[in-house]
Amino acid sequence: MAQIKGKLKRPFIWQTMTLHQLQVFEATARLGSFTRAAEELHLTQPTVSMQVKHLAKAIGAPLFEQIGKRLYLTESGQVLFKTCQEVFERLDRLEINLFELKGVAQGRLRLSATTTAKYFLPKLLTPFCQQFSGINVSLEVGSHDTVLDRLNDNLDDIYIFSRLPKRDDIEIKAFLCNPLVVVAPTEHPLMHKPQVTLTDLAEYPFVMRERGSATREAADHLLRQQGIPVRVKLELGSNEAIKQAVSQGLGLSILSLHSLTDRDSELQLSVLNVDHFPIHQQWYTVFPKEKILSTVARTFVDYLLAESSQYCQVHPISIAQTTHIANLESNQQRMEASLVS
Incomplete structure (x- = not known):
């Protein structure tokens, strides 16, 4: 000393x-x-x-x-x-800067996304990770409020929302369509109607996402706008739980098309052809305006914008007019095939 x-x-x-x-x-x-x-x-x-x-x-x-x-x-x-937090952020930046000096896309990519993104984001990440094998990706999935908290704490590189935070200090890029559709059991009485009205929906109970979720906010906004009261019999915080409840005849629901997968065929779920549906939503990448994106993060955002445009070539209206989940899945598989190619 x-x-x-x-x-x-x-x-x-x-x-x-x-x-x-x-x-x-x-x-x-x-x-x-x-x-x-x-x-x-x-x-x-x-x-x-x-x-x-x-x-x-x-x-x-x-x-x-x-x-x-x-x-x-x-x-x-x-x-x-x-x-x-400041020290570790600077150390992360040091690692990123060293990789950028080498001119290669390597390093860590930290993503945070709201829950429904888990149905499509892995499909987008798989070819990305194959193309950029030097990038290690971590993905946190949570509620809208959870991802918003992570944004406030600057814990990740990119945040993925379907309902945008109400703030002016963020950069926003829309990258993927998110059509919301009305889901029913295949044997539901409304399945026999070629065109279902919102008034028809008011006669049946609903199983809905919890208040505060992007899906629930969009559904409530449309129904209020059209003056249609619906009876919410059950609120659940999980799309999987909602699909199980609908298949058991507990009510209709409004879900993102992305949440309907080939694994749901045993549940005998169908998509109703309803006036004013699908509700046209978007998925967005979000990050603070003051944040300097790393080469890795910029590469990922550019990749999303390029690849997801192919993912939405099938117009949501044509999808929503499909009635049975098996037909719905054939459309989704075609979209996924175009994405991978």
Whole structure:
């Protein structure tokens, strides 16, 4: 240790901590749990607790306070957590810059998408990963509010929404159609009508997505606009659960066409030909305006814009007029084939 005029020079705080300790602390603070941090980092819970304890000793102040089973950041912890996020973001940027200097698309791509995207995004990601084998992709899927929270915390490179956040500080690119259709059991009485009106729908109960979901918001907006009251018998937060409920005769539903797959053939689901349907929605890529996209992220956005245009060559109206799920799937398979080719 250096000596100045007979006095020992004290080390900076950052010299008394390790990068590993900061990683452990950041995960614990972000997840709010020693146990969940241990699972994410593939460590034992005592190891995580000990690393945080050593870091608090180096800082000279407690980083967490535990009330019941919940962890809360202290004021010092909040300052350190924000610093950790900035440090790790700069380190990620360093890695990206080094790859960009080499002129190759390599590195990590972090995506976050709302739940219905899980039906089509893997199909788009597969050829992308095959084409760019040097890119490692992570995908987080959650509710609209969950993805919005991740956007607010700047946790990912690209965010995928079907209902846009109401804010002006984001870049938006529409890349894929998202038609919403009315789904019924194959033996439903309305299946015998070549053209179903919204008034017809009002006579039957509905099984709907939870309030706040993009699908529910779009459906409610159309029905309110047309002055059609519908009876929502059941609200569910999962498309899979809704399809099961519809197949059991609990009601009609309004779902994204993308959520109907060949695995649903056993459920005997059908798409009704209804006035004002499909509801024309879009999928969007979103990222903060101030964010400088990496080569990897830019490559992915360009890829989505190019490939998804082929995915929507079949017009949603022609799809919605199909009645049985088997016929619906043949249309989807043709779209997927055009995507892969």
